[in-house]
Amino acid sequence: MEQNSKEILPARYLNDHIKADTREDGRDFLSFRPVSVNVGSIKNADSSAVCRIGNTGAVCGIKAELGPPHADAPDVGIILPIVELSGLCSQRFRPGLPKEEAMCIAKIVEDILISSKAIDLTDLCIHKGKLVWILNCQIMCTNADGAVVDCCIAALMAALKNLTVQKVEYTPESNEFKTDPVERVSIPLKQMSIRTSFALLKDDLLIADPTSFEEDMATSILSLAYNEKNEIVYLHKPGGDPISDTLLKKAMSKAKSHTEQVRTLISTAQSTVEKK
Amino acid sequence: MSPDECSFRPMACELNYLSNSDGSAFLKQGETVILAGVNGPVQVKQTKSIYNKATVQAVYETKNEKRLAGDEGQLIRLCITKTCESALLTSLHPSTMIQISIEELEDNGSSLACILNSSCLALINSGLAMKYTFAAVCCMIDEESNNIILDPNTLQLKKAKAVFTLVFDSVKKELITCQSSGSFKEEELLTSIKKCREAVHHIFEFYRDIVKQYATAI
Amino acid sequence: MKETYISTCEKNFVNKAILADTRLDGRTLLEPRPLKINFGAKWGSCLVSLGQTRATAQVSCDIQTPKAARPNEGMLYVSVNLSPLAAEHFDGSRSSEATAVINRILEKCLKESKCVDLESLCIVADKKVCIKSIKLINICKLRFGNLYSILFLQVWNIRVDITIINHDGNLIDCAAIAALAALMHFHRPDVTSTGEEVIVHSFIEKDPLPLTLYHHPICISFITFENGKTVVDPSYLEERVGTAIFTLTLNSHREVCSLYFDYMENTALVADVIPSVSTFAANYAYELIREVKELVRQDVEAKYKKEVPEMNTFAQCIATDKVTSMISERINIKLMTWNHYNQADEEVSCSMETDPVNEEKSEIINVGNGTAELVMSKSNIAEGGKNMWHSSDSSDNEFEHWQDVEFVEVKNREKTPAETIDLSGDSEEEETTVLSKLDLE
Numbered sequence: 001m002e003q004n005s006k007e008i009l010p011a012r013y014l015n016d017h018i019k020a021d022t023r024e025d026g027r028d029f030l031s032f033r034p035v036s037v038n039v040g041s042i043k044n045a046d047s048s049a050v051c052r053i054g055n056t057g058a059v060c061g062i063k064a065e066l067g068p069p070h071a072d073a074p075d076v077g078i079i080l081p082i083v084e085l086s087g088l089c090s091q092r093f094r095p096g097l098p099k100e101e102a103m104c105i106a107k108i109v110e111d112i113l114i115s116s117k118a119i120d121l122t123d124l125c126i127h128k129g130k131l132v133w134i135l136n137c138q139i140m141c142t143n144a145d146g147a148v149v150d151c152c153i154a155a156l157m158a159a160l161k162n163l164t165v166q167k168v169e170y171t172p173e174s175n176e177f178k179t180d181p182v183e184r185v186s187i188p189l190k191q192m193s194i195r196t197s198f199a200l201l202k203d204d205l206l207i208a209d210p211t212s213f214e215e216d217m218a219t220s221i222l223s224l225a226y227n228e229k230n231e232i233v234y235l236h237k238p239g240g241d242p243i244s245d246t247l248l249k250k251a252m253s254k255a256k257s258h259t260e261q262v263r264t265l266i267s268t269a270q271s272t273v274e275k276k
Numbered sequence: 277m278s279p280d281e282c283s284f285r286p287m288a289c290e291l292n293y294l295s296n297s298d299g300s301a302f303l304k305q306g307e308t309v310i311l312a313g314v315n316g317p318v319q320v321k322q323t324k325s326i327y328n329k330a331t332v333q334a335v336y337e338t339k340n341e342k343r344l345a346g347d348e349g350q351l352i353r354l355c356i357t358k359t360c361e362s363a364l365l366t367s368l369h370p371s372t373m374i375q376i377s378i379e380e381l382e383d384n385g386s387s388l389a390c391i392l393n394s395s396c397l398a399l400i401n402s403g404l405a406m407k408y409t410f411a412a413v414c415c416m417i418d419e420e421s422n423n424i425i426l427d428p429n430t431l432q433l434k435k436a437k438a439v440f441t442l443v444f445d446s447v448k449k450e451l452i453t454c455q456s457s458g459s460f461k462e463e464e465l466l467t468s469i470k471k472c473r474e475a476v477h478h479i480f481e482f483y484r485d486i487v488k489q490y491a492t493a494i
Numbered sequence: 495m496k497e498t499y500i501s502t503c504e505k506n507f508v509n510k511a512i513l514a515d516t517r518l519d520g521r522t523l524l525e526p527r528p529l530k531i532n533f534g535a536k537w538g539s540c541l542v543s544l545g546q547t548r549a550t551a552q553v554s555c556d557i558q559t560p561k562a563a564r565p566n567e568g569m570l571y572v573s574v575n576l577s578p579l580a581a582e583h584f585d586g587s588r589s590s591e592a593t594a595v596i597n598r599i600l601e602k603c604l605k606e607s608k609c610v611d612l613e614s615l616c617i618v619a620d621k622k623v624c625i626k627s628i629k630l631i632n633i634c635k636l637r638f639g640n641l642y643s644i645l646f647l648q649v650w651n652i653r654v655d656i657t658i659i660n661h662d663g664n665l666i667d668c669a670a671i672a673a674l675a676a677l678m679h680f681h682r683p684d685v686t687s688t689g690e691e692v693i694v695h696s697f698i699e700k701d702p703l704p705l706t707l708y709h710h711p712i713c714i715s716f717i718t719f720e721n722g723k724t725v726v727d728p729s730y731l732e733e734r735v736g737t738a739i740f741t742l743t744l745n746s747h748r749e750v751c752s753l754y755f756d757y758m759e760n761t762a763l764v765a766d767v768i769p770s771v772s773t774f775a776a777n778y779a780y781e782l783i784r785e786v787k788e789l790v791r792q793d794v795e796a797k798y799k800k801e802v803p804e805m806n807t808f809a810q811c812i813a814t815d816k817v818t819s820m821i822s823e824r825i826n827i828k829l830m831t832w833n834h835y836n837q838a839d840e841e842v843s844c845s846m847e848t849d850p851v852n853e854e855k856s857e858i859i860n861v862g863n864g865t866a867e868l869v870m871s872k873s874n875i876a877e878g879g880k881n882m883w884h885s886s887d888s889s890d891n892e893f894e895h896w897q898d899v900e901f902v903e904v905k906n907r908e909k910t911p912a913e914t915i916d917l918s919g920d921s922e923e924e925e926t927t928v929l930s931k932l933d934l935e
Contacts, residue, residue, distance in 0.1 A: 239358025242450030
């Protein structure tokens with residue numbers, strides 16, 4: 001019966017829950033879903049992580065490859081985030097060509113990496129103008145039930161935290177590059193940023209960590225990313241109803257405390273695995 | 277607010293620049309030049325049709341090197357679509373499409389703000405019913421002095437610690453769209469929002485002047 | 495969105511007018527529309543207006559690996575985009591038939607006429623010998639198979655992007671002028687090659703270099719009607735009524751670079767187009783190229799002096815002292831007899847308003863003072879109306895208005911009913927409104 005009313009009268013279904021001061025999964029308005037992180041489960045990748053936020057899940061695998069740098073920036077490496085939203089993860093997506101949504105998420109992920117200066121790109125340079133590391137960060141969404149980008153970012157950050165690459169030596173005399181098959185060096189993650197989403201329902205009701213049903217019903221979506229220094233590195237609100245300053249402040253304080261928790265969670269998960 | 281704190285680069289605008297669009301605006305903010313056109317409501321493809329409201333679609337073309345990077349424009353397109361959608365009364369035109377096309381002729385900083393302003397002017401020019409008009413302000417925080425600079429150009433942007441594009445509605449002057457880059461503190465964000473909100477009425481006044489000029493002459 | 499159909503009535507009217515050597519916008523058969531070029535602040539960007547048809551072009555360059563067959567030559571890439579701004583039936587995709595036709599003609603015009611010196615765009619010539627000098631041992635997962643060639647074979651890739659932003663016929667000519675003007679205007683950064691490394695100098699370090707053009711090709715299009723008459727620089731309506739299109743690519747030495755001829759509809763055959771217009775085309779091409787060269791020269795010189803050009807910048811496209819009205823459902827007609835009163839182009843008649851209630855057959859309305867107009871409603875065939883725009887203005891200085899009707903001047907105007915629509919409530923309608931720095935500071 002309840003399932004029916006959700007599909008037939010979604011607005012009423014939502015309203016009934018709001019009136020009862022609760023959400024469809026029984027949470028408070030400003031509480032988050034449980035988060036779980038697993039690091040290093042994919043052995044083929046140089047580093048990997050799986051993250052789940054409630055039902056939403058994302059897998060991130062990083063492969064480091066050697067290649068020439070861009071001609072206009074010869075001394076920096078390249079990070080290429082690729083986001084895949086397969087047909088499996090939600091009814092909304094059809095398998096096939098990369099979708100606009102996936103492209104947007106990839107761009108957001110890239111923006112957060114750049115804004116937060118998560119990795120010093122010069123660390124990825126082996127020899128200026130000749131060879132740099134190219135980090136292919138493949139992020140796959142396994143299940144999309146709201147806050148997909150948050151999950152992708154958390155998985156990526158966990159994977160980057162654990163990243164090691166092969167050691168490469170350059171001998172200038174013979175102009176040779178040599179990789180060491182055993183020894184690996186880690187690439188330091190300078191800033192771990194975590195993104196949190198909020199949705200604005202009608203009558204200016206702010207809810208944290210929306211599910212995909214709540215995202216569809218929301219009048220506006222707001223997302224914030226914080227770095228370790230408690231600075232905002234990304235603030236995104238694409239259109240929707242206007243938001244007042246009070247609500248924005250409320251969202252900021254909630255996001256900050258949640259970010260701290262997720263960061264500790266990732267560190268804990270990471271401390272239990274040995275670096276490759 | 278003292279006048280030197282609120283300094284937009286000179287703006288100029290011509291409406292009706294294109295003869296084949298339902299509404300068009302050619303907006304210049306400093307050296308950033310944007311052409312926006314609105315077509316709609318027009319026929320929509322079956323797959324994109326929404327039964328109870330109009331589909332809003334944005335097309336964005338740029339001339340600079342970003343174009344080579346590919347999906348850079350996707351996020352800007354999302355921003356234009358969502359912002360215009362929130363201002364338009366889309367339920368008045370069910371199963372149709374409102375298409376907003378943007379051509380970026382020259383980018384010298386604050387281009388997203390200029391894009392959004394020109395699309396708002398084009399929407400006004402097209403005569404589509406709107407809940408409110410909106411105006412975008414770009415501002416940046418200087419790396420060294422921590423000063424907030426409104427409407428920065430490319431040269432200033434190179435020294436930016438953080439850049440915001442903030443869009444406000446004309447009724448309550450509240451935040452519709454926000455996009456940021458760079459890292460910044462919460463207080464810095466709040467002061468920037470406050471400053472932009474104070475400055476935004478200049479843009480609304482500019483809209484009013486332009487519309488008045490056209491309404492009285494034609 | 496589909497293109498709207500053209501009515502038989504309109505078709506017949508245009509054909510009849512052409513038979514009487516008259517075109518709807520008041521031009522003679524072999525009279526092109528005025529050309530205007532505005533240049534952007536960057537090298538190689540321009541906006542070309544041919545009457546109401548408008549196109550923008552941007553030339554950009556990057557360093558790439560040359561094609562295997564021609565390792566010592568740079569590359570030139572031409573791409574045309576029909577923006578949905580231009581007309582409602584353009585969807586902005588790059589794969590439509592119209593795009594393909596224009597792209598092909600422009601490729602013939604620019605690439606196959608070999609007007610750009612591609613050999614001068616080579617940075618590092620073929621040095622395949624060097625490849626073995628680097629040994630890479632034990633590098634796993636080497637992603638770029640052509641890593642070596644990227645390091646050693648480098649040429650400039652010049653890319654011309656043309657976007658049509660307003661469609662009022664003759665897209666080919668407009669796009670060709672835009673492409674040529676942009677190529678002539680473009681300057682690439684200087685490079686130094688040290689054998690191993692290629693250093694690209696910024697514009698501050700070293701002055702940029704222009705492209706070498708051997709000659710300047712340009713397209714001239716003609717439309718032939720079923721009655722055998724041919725017009726140059728067709729408008730959108732003429733393009734759709736005509737039976738055959740003929741595009742000639744010429745350079746300033748009166749040499750033909752390419753030809754394109756196609757029937758728009760297979761109802762009639764046309765004869766003798768080429769001999770009848772080729773001399774005119776050659777002369778016109780010469781004039782046009784000279785004009786483009788002059789405009790480019792002015793802007794480039796100003797840029798060399800590192801000053802903002804006084805004229806023809808993008809900013810100057812925006813008219814601040816005038817008001818343009820262009821949304822009009824009607825066909826706008828001007829006849830050449832009173833051509834000299836309104837030298838300004840079709841925008842003139844665009845600002846007219848007709849009264850649909852006033853049901854009259856399409857007719858010539860004499861407004862007085864040597865101005866008259868023929869109004870025909872597109873949606874309501876053969877119904878036109880009196881020019882109500884004019885009558886709403888009070889009578890004293892009407893001649894002054896008609897001399898410059900292109901832009902409805904905000905100054906020197908009597909109070910009109912429309913002015914009561916004052917949005918802010920204060921009635922000072924004289925203000926010319928530009929938000930300038932002064933206003934804000």
